Amino acid sequence: MSAVAEVVSTQAEAEALERPPLLVIEPLRAFLAEAGFGDGELIWRRIGDGHSNVTYLLELDGRRLVLRRGPRPPLPPTTHDMLREARIQRLLAAAGVPVPQILAVCADETVLGVPFYVMEHLDGVVVTDTIPAALADPAGRRGLAFAAVDALAALHAVDVTAGELAQIGRPDGYLTRQVDRFATLWPTVSRRVLPEVDEVAAWLAAHLPASAGSSVVHGDFRIGNLMLARSAPAAVEAILDWEMATVGDPLADLGYFVATYAEPGAVVTPLELTPVTRGDGFPRRRDLVARYVDRTGADVSALAWYQTLALFKAAVFCEAIHTRWLAGERPGDTFVPTLTAGVPALLAEAQRVRA
Structure with missing residues (x-):
C-alpha cells in the first residue's frame, strides 16, 4: 500500500501508512450506522475547492450527506476546530442564517483521527x-x-x-488582536523572510480605524x-x-469579500x-x-484598511499551507506550489491597496 493514501478500508490499513489517511471506511460506516444513517455500501467523493479543511460527499442507502473534517495532523493549536464550527452553525441556524443542517458530530478521534461532523447535502x-x-x-x-x-x-x-x-468571540479589541495575531504567526509558519510582512503589519497597527461595531464575522x-x-x-x-x-467588526468581512472579488483589471492573487x-x-x-x-x-471610509488586513491575513494563511507543502505534507497538490510567488503577490497587493 502507498505510504500516502487518502482513503483506506480498515484501521489496520491506516496504521500501516506513514501518514494518516483522510477517511477510514469501516469505522466511519459504524459511526454512521449508529447515528441512524444506514449500514449499506458507503460511496465517497471529495468536493469543494478549500485548501484547509476537507469536505466529502457521502452516499449511503440512497441518502446524500456531507462530511467535513480538518487536514491531516499535526494541526496548529486552535485551528481546524470542527466541534466549534458545528456548534456555530447550529447557533446560526437557530438565528435564521442560511446554513446546512448539522446532522451528527463526532468528537471521537479513533474514528478518523480527528473530530468531524456530518451535515445535510443541499x-x-x-x-x-x-x-x-x-x-x-x-x-x-x-x-x-x-x-x-x-x-x-x-x-x-x-x-x-x-x-x-x-x-x-470578543468584539472589544478585535482589530488590534487580528493585526497582532497574524504578525506574530508569520515567523512560526514560514521558512522565508519577506520584508513586506513587517511593513504591512506596521502600517496596519499605525492606522487602526475605530471599530465599525460588532456582528457575526464569517472570516x-x-x-x-x-x-x-x-x-x-x-x-x-x-x-x-x-x-x-x-x-467582531463587520467591515472585516466586507473588506475580505471585496479583496477576493475578481474584476477586470484587478491583480490576480491566490484569493x-x-x-x-x-x-x-x-x-x-x-x-x-x-x-x-x-x-x-x-x-x-476606512475600507482600504480592511482590504489590506484581508490580504495580509491571507498571505499568512497561504504561507502556512506553503510551508506544509515544503515539509511534504501535501503531496500531489497542484495549487500550493503557486504560493511560492502567490504569497509575495498578496503582500504586494496589500501594499498597493493601502497606498
Whole structure:
C-alpha cells in the first residue's frame, strides 16, 4: 500500500501508512450506522475547492450527506476546530442564517483521527469558474453578486448582544488582536523572510480605524463559500465554511469579500477563487460596496484598511499551507506550489491597496 493514501478500508490499513489517511471506511460506516444513517455500501467523493479543511460527499442507502473534517495532523493549536464550527452553525441556524443542517458530530478521534461532523447535502451550486445556465445572462450575473452582498448584510444584522452567539468571540479589541495575531504567526509558519510582512503589519497597527461595531464575522466570506439555488433569480441557499467565524467588526468581512472579488483589471492573487466575476455583466467592487452601504448604512471610509488586513491575513494563511507543502505534507497538490510567488503577490497587493 502507498505510504500516502487518502482513503483506506480498515484501521489496520491506516496504521500501516506513514501518514494518516483522510477517511477510514469501516469505522466511519459504524459511526454512521449508529447515528441512524444506514449500514449499506458507503460511496465517497471529495468536493469543494478549500485548501484547509476537507469536505466529502457521502452516499449511503440512497441518502446524500456531507462530511467535513480538518487536514491531516499535526494541526496548529486552535485551528481546524470542527466541534466549534458545528456548534456555530447550529447557533446560526437557530438565528435564521442560511446554513446546512448539522446532522451528527463526532468528537471521537479513533474514528478518523480527528473530530468531524456530518451535515445535510443541499442540491445547489457553488460558483467558481463557471456560471449556472440560469444565471448566465446580465441580470443573472448582477443578481448573483448582489445576492452575495445581501446575504452578508443579513448576516451582519444578526443580534450578537446576548445568548450563545455572543460567546463565540470578543468584539472589544478585535482589530488590534487580528493585526497582532497574524504578525506574530508569520515567523512560526514560514521558512522565508519577506520584508513586506513587517511593513504591512506596521502600517496596519499605525492606522487602526475605530471599530465599525460588532456582528457575526464569517472570516472567509466570498462567492465560492456560498451555495446558490440552481434557478433564477439568484438566491443564497446556504453560507458555507464557518471555520474562522467569530464576533467582531463587520467591515472585516466586507473588506475580505471585496479583496477576493475578481474584476477586470484587478491583480490576480491566490484569493481569486471565483474568476468568473471578471466577465461581462458582473458588478464591480465599488458596486458591491454601494449595495452593502445601501443595505446597512455602514461608514466604509476606512475600507482600504480592511482590504489590506484581508490580504495580509491571507498571505499568512497561504504561507502556512506553503510551508506544509515544503515539509511534504501535501503531496500531489497542484495549487500550493503557486504560493511560492502567490504569497509575495498578496503582500504586494496589500501594499498597493493601502497606498
